[in-house]
Amino acid sequence: MTAQPAGALLPAPATGATQRRRLGWTLLVLLLLALLAGLMTGHQGFAPLGFWQDMASPQASLIVGQIRAPRSLGAALVGALLGLSGAVAQGLFRNPLADPYLLGSAAGASLGVVLVLSASALAGLGLSALPMGWLQQSGLVLAAFVGALLGVGLTLALAQGAVQTLRLLLAGVVVAVMLGAMTDLLTVLSPEALRGKQAFMLGSTSYLGWQSLVLMVVGLLVSLALSLRHAPALDALTLGADSASSLGVDLPRVRWVLVLAMSLATALAVSQAGLVAFVGLVAPHLVRHHAPGPNRWLLAASAAMGALLLLAADVLSRAALAPQELPVGVVTGVLGGLYLFVLLRRRVFS
Numbered sequence: 407m408t409a410q411p412a413g414a415l416l417p418a419p420a421t422g423a424t425q426r427r428r429l430g431w432t433l434l435v436l437l438l439l440a441l442l443a444g445l446m447t448g449h450q451g452f453a454p455l456g457f458w459q460d461m462a463s464p465q466a467s468l469i470v471g472q473i474r475a476p477r478s479l480g481a482a483l484v485g486a487l488l489g490l491s492g493a494v495a496q497g498l499f500r501n502p503l504a505d506p507y508l509l510g511s512a513a514g515a516s517l518g519v520v521l522v523l524s525a526s527a528l529a530g531l532g533l534s535a536l537p538m539g540w541l542q543q544s545g546l547v548l549a550a551f552v553g554a555l556l557g558v559g560l561t562l563a564l565a566q567g568a569v570q571t572l573r574l575l576l577a578g579v580v581v582a583v584m585l586g587a588m589t590d591l592l593t594v595l596s597p598e599a600l601r602g603k604q605a606f607m608l609g610s611t612s613y614l615g616w617q618s619l620v621l622m623v624v625g626l627l628v629s630l631a632l633s634l635r636h637a638p639a640l641d642a643l644t645l646g647a648d649s650a651s652s653l654g655v656d657l658p659r660v661r662w663v664l665v666l667a668m669s670l671a672t673a674l675a676v677s678q679a680g681l682v683a684f685v686g687l688v689a690p691h692l693v694r695h696h697a698p699g700p701n702r703w704l705l706a707a708s709a710a711m712g713a714l715l716l717l718a719a720d721v722l723s724r725a726a727l728a729p730q731e732l733p734v735g736v737v738t739g740v741l742g743g744l745y746l747f748v749l750l751r752r753r754v755f756s
Contacts, residue, residue, distance in 0.1 A: 422699055426707070429697040433710045437482065440717040444478030445470050447724045472616075480614030480678065481720040481734070482713040483622040485685055487629070487675040489712020492686030493693075493705050494633050494668040497640040498661065499575065506672045506686035509574070509665065510581035514557020515676040517589045518549035519606045524596035547618070547677045550606070554673035557585055562665065574661075609680040609735020611720050618678050625674040630709065632667035636660050637702040682735045684742020685712050685719075691749070 491506035498504075507513075565577035639660045642650040651657055675682070689712040693704055716734065719741065723732040 422697070425697040426699050426703055429693070429707065430710075433707070433714055437710065437714050437717065440714060440721060441478050441482065443721045444481070444717060445474050447474075447721050447728075476616045476619060477611055477614050478717060478720065480619055480622065481611040482717045483619065483626060484611065484614075484675045484679045484682065485689075485712040485714070485716025486709040487622065487626055487671040487712070488682060488686035488716070489689035490626070490629055490633060490705060490709040491668040491671040491675070492712070493690040493701075493708035494640075494664050494671075495686070496690050497643065497701055497704070498664050498668070500643065502691065503687070506668060507676075507681075508582075509578040509669060509672075510557030510561045510585060511554040511669055511672045512557075512676055512681055513582040513585035513589070514560075515550040515554040515673065516606060516681070517585045517592075518551075518553025518556070520589050520592045520596075521553070522549040524592045550677035551673050554676050555669065557581055558665070558669040558673070560585075574665075605733075606680040607735075608733035609682040609738070611679050611716075611723075611734050612731065614678060622674055622678060625670055626709070629667040629671040630705070632663055633705045634702055636663055637700065637705060640664075640701040680735060682716065683739040684746070685715050685738055688742050688745055689715055 488506055492504070495504040495506050495508060496502055561574070561577045561581045564580060565574040639650065639655045639657075642653045642655050643657075643660075645653075647657060672686075690704060690708045692715075693707040693711050697703075697707070699707075716738065719737040720734050723734045723737045726732055726737075
């Protein structure tokens with residue numbers, strides 16, 4: 407009998423395809439569990455073992471069907487939009503610290519919100535004194551969406567078509583500072599807008615309803631289709647701009663399309679849930695760490711990872727100080743900041 411080498415009895419290391427398959431199934435299972443936790447968590451909690459029995463009562467079915475189900479699904483969609491836009495930004499700019507808000511979309515959305523609140527105060531409508539749910543139904547979401555697209559449009563105009571990556575990033579910083587200053591000025595001149603601005607800046611999934619899910623689903627499908635179509639160009643871009651051009655990649659057109667997809671996804675997420683920090687930055691990092699692969703895989707997996715992160719953060723925001731709720735943007739900011747702190751400490755100081 408021929409002796410086998412010492413390492414022959416050990417399992418073979420997982421290949422890249424196996425890693426991606428495992429991560430995909432893990433994300434699917436965790437998403438389903440997080441969704442179930444979202445349906446059970448809230449001011450009126452449901453026991454896991456008796457959940458389906460509790461659903462037989464009209465009150466429980468109303469709470470779950472009209473409040474928690476659209477909120478949980480909406481949180482997953484917002485997270486998917488942010489995760490996708492973060493993966494596009496990091497691939498397009500070849501920078502692992504690129505954020506979906508870097509083109510001025512967040513600053514533009516914030517300005518749109520404050521403009522609506524300030525105008526309503528000047529007109530004597532008193533919108534800032536009404537609940538945020540009514541504000542969203544009255545055009546606040548549309549104002550944030552238009553403002554986000556306006557911020558991106560100004561960035562592209564200043565960058566002269568987004569031909570150079572460095573110029574585009576610097577233009578995004580300039581536009582964000584300018585629009586942020588205008589937002590602060592309007593807030594000072596119209597204190598009535600401060601409450602709405604604070605709620606928007608902290609991020610919240612409390613007012614997501616069924617009517618907002620359709621728009622986000624369509625936006626996610628369009629953004630994902632555009633991104634996946636140009637995933638091979640992102641793969642070529644990892645070799646450098648000159649190498650990608652030599653391979654036949656039309657860089658100006660690719661940048662335009664990917665910036666459009668990223669801007670659409672970010673604007674939709676910001677307009678529906680406000681500013682939610684770190685999800686778009688952390689989700690692609692986690693995917694690359696556990697199952698690296700081509701950009702076609704990275705884009706889709708980052709969307710799923712973003713959905714899981716924000717859905718889990720939403721459940722935590724409801725359960726941490728129950729019956730009170732924390733803004734979900736605060737939860738993602740704390741957890742995302744701690745993750746990046748540990749990541750930088752390991753890489754820089756170890």
